[in-house]
Each structure stands twice: as structure tokens, then as C-alpha cells.
Amino acid sequence: MEIRICKKCGFILGTRPGLTDRDGVCSACTNNEKKKYINYSERQTWLTEYIKDNITNKKYDCLVAVSGGKDSTVILRLLFENHGVRKALLVRIGDNFTQTKTGRDNVQNMLKQFNTDLINYQINYEELSEHMRTDFRKYLNPLKWLEQQIYIIPLELARALNIKLVFYGENAAFEYGSAETLEIFHEASDENLKVIYMGSIYPYSAEHWYQMAKEVGFKDLNILNEWQRQGQIENYSQVDSLGYHMGIWTKFVKFGFQRVSDIACRLVRRAIGITEVDFDRTVDQHANRNIVIKDINGRWRRRDLYSHNSN
Numbered sequence: 001m002e003i004r005i006c007k008k009c010g011f012i013l014g015t016r017p018g019l020t021d022r023d024g025v026c027s028a029c030t031n032n033e034k035k036k037y038i039n040y041s042e043r044q045t046w047l048t049e050y051i052k053d054n055i056t057n058k059k060y061d062c063l064v065a066v067s068g069g070k071d072s073t074v075i076l077r078l079l080f081e082n083h084g085v086r087k088a089l090l091v092r093i094g095d096n097f098t099q100t101k102t103g104r105d106n107v108q109n110m111l112k113q114f115n116t117d118l119i120n121y122q123i124n125y126e127e128l129s130e131h132m133r134t135d136f137r138k139y140l141n142p143l144k145w146l147e148q149q150i151y152i153i154p155l156e157l158a159r160a161l162n163i164k165l166v167f168y169g170e171n172a173a174f175e176y177g178s179a180e181t182l183e184i185f186h187e188a189s190d191e192n193l194k195v196i197y198m199g200s201i202y203p204y205s206a207e208h209w210y211q212m213a214k215e216v217g218f219k220d221l222n223i224l225n226e227w228q229r230q231g232q233i234e235n236y237s238q239v240d241s242l243g244y245h246m247g248i249w250t251k252f253v254k255f256g257f258q259r260v261s262d263i264a265c266r267l268v269r270r271a272i273g274i275t276e277v278d279f280d281r282t283v284d285q286h287a288n289r290n291i292v293i294k295d296i297n298g299r300w301r302r303r304d305l306y307s308h309n310s311n
Contacts, residue, residue: 003256011265015255018178027177032269035203038182043201048083054164054194060089062165065154066110066118067092068103068240070206070213071169075198076114077216079167088114089163091154094122095146095241096129101226102219103240109217121153140250151188159193169209170199205270210236233260 004013006026013021020027055061062085066072072090079085092107111118123146131145151168158166168186173179186195210220213236221227221235227242229235238244245259252258283300292300 006265009265009269011261012256015257016176018173018176020177027180028175028266029177029269031174031177031180031182034182038203040201040203043184044082047196047201051079051083051085051165056162056164060087060117060161060163061085062167063089063091063154063158063161063163064116064167065093065150066090066107068100068106069238070210070218070236071199073106073110073113073213073216073218074209075167075169076110076116077212078198078202080114088116089161090116090118091157092118092120093146093150093153094120095243096123096125097241097243100221100240100242102221102224105219105224106240109219113216119157121157123149140254142246142250143244151186155188155193155195164193166193166195167198168195169197170204171197175199175204206234206237206266207270233263237263 004021004024005011006013006021006029007024008029009026011019011026011028013019013024013026022030051061062079064072064075064079066075076088076090079088090110107118110116128146132142135144136142154166158164171179171182174182182200184196184200186197189195210218214220218236219239221229221239227239229245248259251262287300291303293303293306295301295306
């Protein structure tokens, strides 16, 4: 199999489910360009009125599916600061993995900052374990069923409580290239329940949302220094559950990439818009050739270490 990479972000092509490419540019990069032509201001104005017209529960204006992550904090901040929400019900889907103190603190911060109520829905051990074993053997994805519950259980609770609006963060299908349009509503929406992506109302950027979350008390893993993660290049995403990262390694043997390359390509995608060729050319111009040397594969190495290894 020929291994190809995206001309813009460097992501490996032809392996990630749903990711396509045209002329060597991946659909995630194409979608990132499309964001420039979306009228987010118009969508934000629409959302304020839509919330006002669709409050069906006397106590709660909406329900928000949360974790201890940055996106949950940002969703709440935007709803309360920009869209007139008075009271929200939070729903967190618990698992049997070790939860970080960082994640627990972030959940408590949301409750205090926005005066919200929280339902912790804990999936029973035997059911979760059985599904994880099955999905591990069938798909090499032990978290497949659990991730589905994150989009099922909050909706069931919203219907039971007559709450019409449910909010999630990014529209992952669009952000990572498996959908062509940035839809506002999740496909599970119907006449009685509307599931809305906040990342379709405001431009989604993990780095920018992280900064917005920090401004209202969100903690990353550096604050408590409790988890030195390997296979990562940032400490502010997926910070609340150690076990959740078991799915990261399995991506490599199936698709040829892991979390580091995934995040790095996202950062490149949202950066200054240079091509890989431009990047390499600029690096070559500034390389201190007294210190570094290119190996036979074109990778820069320290001269002292490369010489030692060559011998």
C-alpha cells in the first residue's frame, strides 16, 4: 500500500474512516477553509432566539452533556454569557476508569461558576466491561459502545424531563473531514428534541476554546502535575479519565497514526497556512549546520548524536 500524506497538514491519507482527499488535500483541511465563509455571527443571533422559543421545562432552559474537559466549560460559558440561559442541567456519563483530580475539579468549577445542577450517570461495571471486551475483539476499539452512550443517555434524560434543547461541543464529523457541511443539529434531533453542536455556532478551535475555558477556572494537567502523559503533545484535551486513553494506541496499528500526529496535524491545519514544502524550505534556510545535519532520510539530527549512532 502506498502511504500518502495531506499536502497541507501532513496527515496520513486513506486510512482514517470517513476522511477523503482531493488533489492530495484532506477533507479536514478543506473543511477548515470552509469555516472562513460561514456566517457565525448570524448563527449566534439565531441561537439566542431559538433558545428563548424552545424552553419547555420550568426549571431548566437546556441540558448540556459534560465531562471534565475544556469544551464543557466553554459551552456553558457561551450559553450563560451570550445567549441568556438562566439554568442548565448537566449530565456526565461516568465510567469505571480512574478519574483525575483535574477532571473532578473542572466539574466542580462548572457547578460553582454557572450555578448548575448535575446528574452523574454511572454505567454499571459488568455491562461496560462486557461491551468493552466485545468491541475490543471485534473492532479493536474497546471504547466504541461507551462513546455511543455519551450521545444516547443524555438525550433519554432530556426527553424524560421534557427538556427540548441538548448541547454538545464540536461537530467532529465536519472538523475531521467525514462530513461536507457544518450542520448545527445532530442527526438524533427530531421535532421534540434538538441536539445542537456549539462548535457549529462558534468557530471550533481546541486551542482557542482552551483559552476561553481557562479564563473561567478550567485546569489543565499542568496545574496539579498529576499525570505525565506519553503519546501526547498537549495537556488540555481528554484530561479527566486515564482509562479513556486505552483507545489511542489501537489507532496506530489500524490506521498508521496516533494521538501525537493527529493533534499535530490539527495544529498545522489551524496555523498560518503554509505548505509542507514551504515549511521544510524555511527550516533548511535557518538550520545551524554546525550543530545539525540531515540523515539519509532527510531528517535533521544533532551532529554529535548522529555521528555516534552512525558508527
